[in-house]
Amino acid sequence: MAVIVASCWGLGQAVLSRAAAPARRDRWLEWGMATSLGLGLLVMAMQALGLVGALQRVPVLCLLAAGVIAAALQFPGWRRQAFTAPPVLTLVDRYALVGLVLALLPTLSAPLAPPVTYDEIMYHLPYARQVAESGRLGVYEWLRYPWFPYNYDLLYAAVLQVYDDVFPHLVHALAGWLSVLVIYRLGLMYANRLAACMGAAIWLFMGQYDNAYIDMAVSLFVLVAFVALWWWRDAEAPDRGVRWLAMAAFFLGLAAGSKYQSLTFLPVVGLIVIVRERRPQVWLLAIGCFLLPCIYWYARNAVMTGDPFNPLGAHLFGFTNWNQADYQNQLVDVQENHANPPNGVLWAVLLAPFGEVVRRSRAARGAMLFCGWSLLVWVVTSRYPRYLAPALPLIALMAAVGWHQLGLWIRGAWRKRSAAGVDVVSVPASRLEIGLGKAAGVVAIVLLGAACVYHSARNIREISPTAESREAFFRRHIAGYDVLHFLRQHPIEGKTYQVMLNDSLYFGPDLMYGDVFGPWRYADFIMLPPDQLARKLRAQDFGTIVIKTALAPYIHTQPDFDRHFRLLLEKDGVRAYRILPIAP
Structure with missing residues (x-):
C-alpha cells in the first residue's frame, strides 16, 4: 500500500509542480491533491494498457516503479518548499484531534476482511477479475451492468495482478482516506480546526471502507x-x-x-x-x-x-439489453424501495449559510453552492442515499460548519442569559464554561473511544489471513458458497444459469448468467415448465443451473423436473443441476 501511495504521489506531483501555485499554500492539501491526481493518472494508464491487451503484471509493476522513482526525485524539493504555518492548537483543538484519530482507527482494519459485500461480488470484482485474467477491456454481458463506465475498477484489476482480492478494499479505502485529508485541510484553511475535525469525522463514519465499491473514489474525484x-x-x-x-x-x-x-x-x-x-x-x-x-x-x-449512457439513456436512445419493464423496475427500486432522507448529522448543512464562516469566505460560499446543487439534483432524481455520495465530503464539511455555528448560538444564548447588558462576545470564558467544555470533551472522547474499540475489534475478527480462515469466512457469509466453489473448480461444458444468486457471482464460474434485469432475466425463465426451461437453456448453450431454493422453491419442485435436470450438489439451501440433453 505504501508503494502505491508513493507512486501516486510521485506521478501526481510531477504534473502538479508544473501548475501555478494556489493563492493559499497548504503542504498537506497539495500532497492530497497530488496523490489524487496520481490515482487518476494510474487509472488512465490502466485504461490504455487494457485497450491494447497489456494490463498484466509486468507493465503494472513497471508503472508503479516509475511513480516511486518520480517520488524519490521530487521529495527533497518538496520538503524545502515553504508553506503557511498551521494555527496554534487550543485545548478544544486537541480534543477534536483525538476524536478524529479515534474515528479513523476502525477504518484501518475494516478493509482487511475478504470480499462479501453485495455489489462488489455482484459486478465490481467479477469485472476486475475478468480484465485481470484477459489483460484487456471487455464487455461481460453476464454481469448486471456490462456497459457501465469502469474507470476505478481498472485499479482493482491492476492490483489483482500483484496481490489478492482483499487489496481492492485498500485501494477503495485509499480514496476515502484522501478525502478525509482534503476535508480536514480545507476546514482548517477556511473555517477552524474544530469544524475541520468534525467534517472529516462525519465523512469517516459514512465511508464504505470494508468493500470494493467505487463510491468513495467518485467522492474523492x-x-x-x-x-x-x-x-x-x-x-x-x-x-x-x-x-x-x-x-x-x-x-x-x-x-x-x-x-x-x-x-x-x-x-x-x-x-x-x-x-x-x-x-x-x-x-x-x-x-x-x-x-x-x-x-x-x-x-x-x-x-x-446506440446509447452512450446504457442502460440509463434508453428512453432517449432506445432499449437494448434492458427493456421497458427493467427500466421501470430499476426506477421503482431506487426511488421508492431505497429512498431515504440523508443521515441526520448532515442536516446541519442547512445552518451553515447563516454562520460567520460562509459570510466571510468565498470558498465556503462556493462549497454551499456545490452542496445546494447536489441536494437539489438528488431530491429531484432519486432520493437514494448512496447516490448522494459524490457530494458527501463537501456536505459533511459544511454540516460541521453548521454544527459549529449551532454551538456558537447556544453559547451566545447562554451568555446573554447570564450576563444581561454585557457584550457577550468580548467576555472571556468563565470557569464554569471551561469546566463544562472540558467535561463535554472528556465524555465525547470516552464515547468515541468505546465505539473505536468495539468497531476495531469487530473488524479484526473478520480478518482471515489463511486459506482455512477464508473458507470459513465465506461459508458464514455466502449462501451456497460450497456449491458455487465446486462449480468454479469443476467447470462443466456450457454456461451456468443462476437463480437468486446474482449477489454472489464472484464465487461462481465465469459466464454465470441470470438476473432480474437484462436478456437473461428471471421472469423469462423460471416460471417455465421443466421441459420448456431445459429446452430454452440448452438452446442458449447453458449446461448447468444453480438455484437458491429458499427464494425460488417453485422450480425444482415441479413435476418431471428430475427428468430434465440431474442434481450435482446441494448444500446450505443451494442446488446445482446438470441440464440433461433434450430428446429430438
Whole structure:
C-alpha cells in the first residue's frame, strides 16, 4: 500500500509542480491533491494498457516503479518548499484531534476482511477479475451492468495482478482516506480546526471502507475537482489558473468514467466557468481534459448499443439489453424501495449559510453552492442515499460548519442569559464554561473511544489471513458458497444459469448468467415448465443451473423436473443441476 501511495504521489506531483501555485499554500492539501491526481493518472494508464491487451503484471509493476522513482526525485524539493504555518492548537483543538484519530482507527482494519459485500461480488470484482485474467477491456454481458463506465475498477484489476482480492478494499479505502485529508485541510484553511475535525469525522463514519465499491473514489474525484476549480477561481490572473481548470475537468472526467451520476455536476461547473472564462481555446482544453478519462466508455456504448449512457439513456436512445419493464423496475427500486432522507448529522448543512464562516469566505460560499446543487439534483432524481455520495465530503464539511455555528448560538444564548447588558462576545470564558467544555470533551472522547474499540475489534475478527480462515469466512457469509466453489473448480461444458444468486457471482464460474434485469432475466425463465426451461437453456448453450431454493422453491419442485435436470450438489439451501440433453 505504501508503494502505491508513493507512486501516486510521485506521478501526481510531477504534473502538479508544473501548475501555478494556489493563492493559499497548504503542504498537506497539495500532497492530497497530488496523490489524487496520481490515482487518476494510474487509472488512465490502466485504461490504455487494457485497450491494447497489456494490463498484466509486468507493465503494472513497471508503472508503479516509475511513480516511486518520480517520488524519490521530487521529495527533497518538496520538503524545502515553504508553506503557511498551521494555527496554534487550543485545548478544544486537541480534543477534536483525538476524536478524529479515534474515528479513523476502525477504518484501518475494516478493509482487511475478504470480499462479501453485495455489489462488489455482484459486478465490481467479477469485472476486475475478468480484465485481470484477459489483460484487456471487455464487455461481460453476464454481469448486471456490462456497459457501465469502469474507470476505478481498472485499479482493482491492476492490483489483482500483484496481490489478492482483499487489496481492492485498500485501494477503495485509499480514496476515502484522501478525502478525509482534503476535508480536514480545507476546514482548517477556511473555517477552524474544530469544524475541520468534525467534517472529516462525519465523512469517516459514512465511508464504505470494508468493500470494493467505487463510491468513495467518485467522492474523492468530485471533491478534488472542486478544490482545483476553486484554485482556478481564486487565481489573481485567469491565465495563471488555466491548468487548475484543466485539472478540475480531468478529475470530473475520472468521476464520470466511474459512475454516471457524476455527470450531474457538469451544469453547475459549466455555469461557474462561463461567468469568468469565455475564450474558446480554454474551453476546448477543459472539454478535452474532461473527455480524456471517460470518452472511451461513452463512445464504446454509443457505437455498440446506440446509447452512450446504457442502460440509463434508453428512453432517449432506445432499449437494448434492458427493456421497458427493467427500466421501470430499476426506477421503482431506487426511488421508492431505497429512498431515504440523508443521515441526520448532515442536516446541519442547512445552518451553515447563516454562520460567520460562509459570510466571510468565498470558498465556503462556493462549497454551499456545490452542496445546494447536489441536494437539489438528488431530491429531484432519486432520493437514494448512496447516490448522494459524490457530494458527501463537501456536505459533511459544511454540516460541521453548521454544527459549529449551532454551538456558537447556544453559547451566545447562554451568555446573554447570564450576563444581561454585557457584550457577550468580548467576555472571556468563565470557569464554569471551561469546566463544562472540558467535561463535554472528556465524555465525547470516552464515547468515541468505546465505539473505536468495539468497531476495531469487530473488524479484526473478520480478518482471515489463511486459506482455512477464508473458507470459513465465506461459508458464514455466502449462501451456497460450497456449491458455487465446486462449480468454479469443476467447470462443466456450457454456461451456468443462476437463480437468486446474482449477489454472489464472484464465487461462481465465469459466464454465470441470470438476473432480474437484462436478456437473461428471471421472469423469462423460471416460471417455465421443466421441459420448456431445459429446452430454452440448452438452446442458449447453458449446461448447468444453480438455484437458491429458499427464494425460488417453485422450480425444482415441479413435476418431471428430475427428468430434465440431474442434481450435482446441494448444500446450505443451494442446488446445482446438470441440464440433461433434450430428446429430438
